[in-house]
Amino acid sequence: MYSKPLRLTCLLFLIAFAACAQTVTLDYYLNKGLANNPQLNDFRNQVQSSAFDSLKIKATRKPQVNMIGQILYAPVIDGYGYDNAVTNGGNYELLMGVNQNILNKQILGPQFESARLQGQSAGNSAVQSEHELRKAITSQYINAYAGIIRIEYLQSTLNLLQDESSYLKQLTERGIYKAFDYSTFLVALQSVEINLKQEESQYRSDVYALNVLCGVNDTAAPRLAPPPIQSGVSVGLPASRFLNTYRIDSFQINNRRLLAGINYKPRLSWFADAGILGAQPETLYRNFGTSFGLNFSMP
Numbered sequence: 001m002y003s004k005p006l007r008l009t010c011l012l013f014l015i016a017f018a019a020c021a022q023t024v025t026l027d028y029y030l031n032k033g034l035a036n037n038p039q040l041n042d043f044r045n046q047v048q049s050s051a052f053d054s055l056k057i058k059a060t061r062k063p064q065v066n067m068i069g070q071i072l073y074a075p076v077i078d079g080y081g082y083d084n085a086v087t088n089g090g091n092y093e094l095l096m097g098v099n100q101n102i103l104n105k106q107i108l109g110p111q112f113e114s115a116r117l118q119g120q121s122a123g124n125s126a127v128q129s130e131h132e133l134r135k136a137i138t139s140q141y142i143n144a145y146a147g148i149i150r151i152e153y154l155q156s157t158l159n160l161l162q163d164e165s166s167y168l169k170q171l172t173e174r175g176i177y178k179a180f181d182y183s184t185f186l187v188a189l190q191s192v193e194i195n196l197k198q199e200e201s202q203y204r205s206d207v208y209a210l211n212v213l214c215g216v217n218d219t220a221a222p223r224l225a226p227p228p229i230q231s232g233v234s235v236g237l238p239a240s241r242f243l244n245t246y247r248i249d250s251f252q253i254n255n256r257r258l259l260a261g262i263n264y265k266p267r268l269s270w271f272a273d274a275g276i277l278g279a280q281p282e283t284l285y286r287n288f289g290t291s292f293g294l295n296f297s298m299p
Contacts, residue, residue, distance in 0.1 A: 022222040026141050029214045033137045034130060036215025043126035050119030057111045063100040068093060068273070088279035092287075095275035099295075103268045110258035117252050124244050138227070140210045145224045147203035154196040161189045266298045 034040060074087035101107070168185060171177035204221040211218050271293060278287030 022220075023225050024222045025225045026138065026227050029137050029141055029210060029216070030134060032216050033133055033214035037129075037133055039129050040126055040133070043122050043129060046122035047119050047126070050115050050122065053115040053118070054112060057108055057115060061101070061104060061108060063098050065096070065098045068095040068097055068275075070094075090279055090281070092279070092281060092284055093275070093277050095273045095277065097271065097273035099269055099271035101267065101269045103266060107262050107265055107267070110255055110262060113255050114252075114259060117248060117255055121245075121248050121252070124248060128242065128245070137210070137213055140206070140213055141224065142227055144203065144206035144210055145227055147199055147206055148224060150199045151196065151203060154192060154199060158189070158192050158196060161185075161192060165189060264299050267296070269295045271295060 070091060070093040072087070072091035072093075074082040074084075074090055076082070076084060076089070165185070168177055168182050172179055172182040207221040207224070208219065210216075272290065273292070274290040276284055276287050277289065278284045
């Protein structure tokens with residue numbers, strides 16, 4: 001019922017699976033998963049964005065320069081039009097202005113802290129997400145590698161049964177072994193073959209799921225190397241990233257209180273400008289000038 005060509009086919013599959021297939025390691029999948037995971041990339045971008053926010057806040061401490069230009073003409077026709085006392089008939093303005101906040105240390109401090117805490121929160125979330133991803137990849141890798149062990153076990157069992165089948169067939173033909181028992185043996189042999197095919201299919205499915213988890217665009221089922229066995233490393237409470245989440249949350253709550261208090265801080269800034277400012281076009285050549293002063297507000 002089961003000829004030598006069938007046995008040879010199974011043996012060739014095992015040889016091709018064990019020797020010819022590409023062997024990949026757990027580190028390969030971990031590196032691919034960490035590099036391709038979109039959530040980790042998003043957390044990395046958030047950390048970088050918080051650094052840019054700090055630079056933007058730092059830039060507000062420097063003098064702010066701006067250009068102001070305006071041409072306004074308010075005609076009065078037959079006594080109808082805007083009041084000339086208000087509009088002066090027009091306004092011609094071209095100024096270069098500069099201003100800078102002076103009392104901004106208490107205002108910018110909480111803003112710097114907010115950007116720093118946002119970066120810490122994103123970095124801490126990235127570490128937790130990386131931990132969960134490593135755990136998921138390792139678990140799926142071990143699950144897939146277990147399929148290799150089952151395939152090799154079933155293949156070795158099938159080889160032994162096929163060797164035994166040739167002897168039992170001869171004994172059955174000589175009447176030494178019962179034909180009914182030989183038929184029962186052949187059913188057991190067929191069951192092992194079916195289980196082997198199912199395990200091979202399940203192994204390919206498990207490897208495909210591993211590739212999807214790691215963002216690997218490959219439908220092949222390479223041979224997996226044995227997973228490295230390492231002793232567990234205990235993590236103390238101060239070093240736990242999971243507990244660090246609550247510590248950062250506490251700092252952020254306190255920082256939000258400080259940010260709300262910014263609205264009630266006094267503000268003082270200086271300003272200066274220079275350029276042309278006049279109401280009559282024919283006298284603009286005499287309207288070059290400058291102005292400067294202080295602005296103060298107290299909510």
